[in-house]
Amino acid sequence: MEWLDGTTLQERLNESSRLTFDLAANLFLQIVDALEAVHRIGIVHRDVKPGNVMVSRGGTACALLDFGLAESGTTQSFKISGTRGYLAPERLQGFPGDFRSDFYSLGVLSLEMFGGILVEQQLALNLHIDGFSERLSAIDEWNALDPNLKELIEGLLAVDAGQRVSDVAHIRSVLRRLVKEG
Numbered sequence: 001m002e003w004l005d006g007t008t009l010q011e012r013l014n015e016s017s018r019l020t021f022d023l024a025a026n027l028f029l030q031i032v033d034a035l036e037a038v039h040r041i042g043i044v045h046r047d048v049k050p051g052n053v054m055v056s057r058g059g060t061a062c063a064l065l066d067f068g069l070a071e072s073g074t075t076q077s078f079k080i081s082g083t084r085g086y087l088a089p090e091r092l093q094g095f096p097g098d099f100r101s102d103f104y105s106l107g108v109l110s111l112e113m114f115g116g117i118l119v120e121q122q123l124a125l126n127l128h129i130d131g132f133s134e135r136l137s138a139i140d141e142w143n144a145l146d147p148n149l150k151e152l153i154e155g156l157l158a159v160d161a162g163q164r165v166s167d168v169a170h171i172r173s174v175l176r177r178l179v180k181e182g
Helices: 009-015 019-039 099-113 121-123 132-136 149-155 166-181
Strands: 006-008 053-055 060-062
Touching: 006 009, 009 053, 009 099, 019 053, 019 060, 019 099, 019 166, 099 149, 149 166
Parallel strands: none
Antiparallel strands: 006 053, 053 060
16 A cells, blocks of 8 residues: 555644645645546545545645545445535435535535635535525635635535536636636
C-alpha cells in the first residue's frame, strides 16, 4: 500500500474551518479527478467526505481514500450505508444510488471546503429536502461566495438525481474560471 504523508481533509478543516479559495479549488479539482477515474471503471465510492480525503503535508495534493463501501455502479444494494450528512436523498430513501450520489456528497463537501459551513450546520438545513437554498441564504458564509460557485454547489446538491450536476467538464470549467478571475 502506498504511504501517504499528511492529514485528512477533516483534520485540516478542524484546524481551520475555512480554506483559501485557491487551495479549496485545487483540492476540489483533484477530488473531482479521482471520482471521474473511479466512475469511469464503474465504481461508486458511496462515502465521499473530508475524513476520506488525505491531504499531503505540503497541502497541495490529495487522494481519495477508503473504498470500503464502494460498489459497482450496477450493484443494486438497497442497504443504507455511508456517513450521515453526506448521503444523497435517494440513498436516504433506501435506493441504491449511482455515480450521481457521489456528486451529491461532493456538493456537501464543497460547502465545507469553500464556505466553512460544517456538516453539522448542513444537517440542520435539511439539504436533502427541496428548498434548502432559501435556508442557506441566511448564512453569511454562503452569501460571501461567488454567485457562480453557489450555482455550482446548488447543482451538486440537487435533490433530484436527474437534475444534479455530474458533468466533470462543467465542474472543472466553472472552478478554473473562478480561479482565473481570482
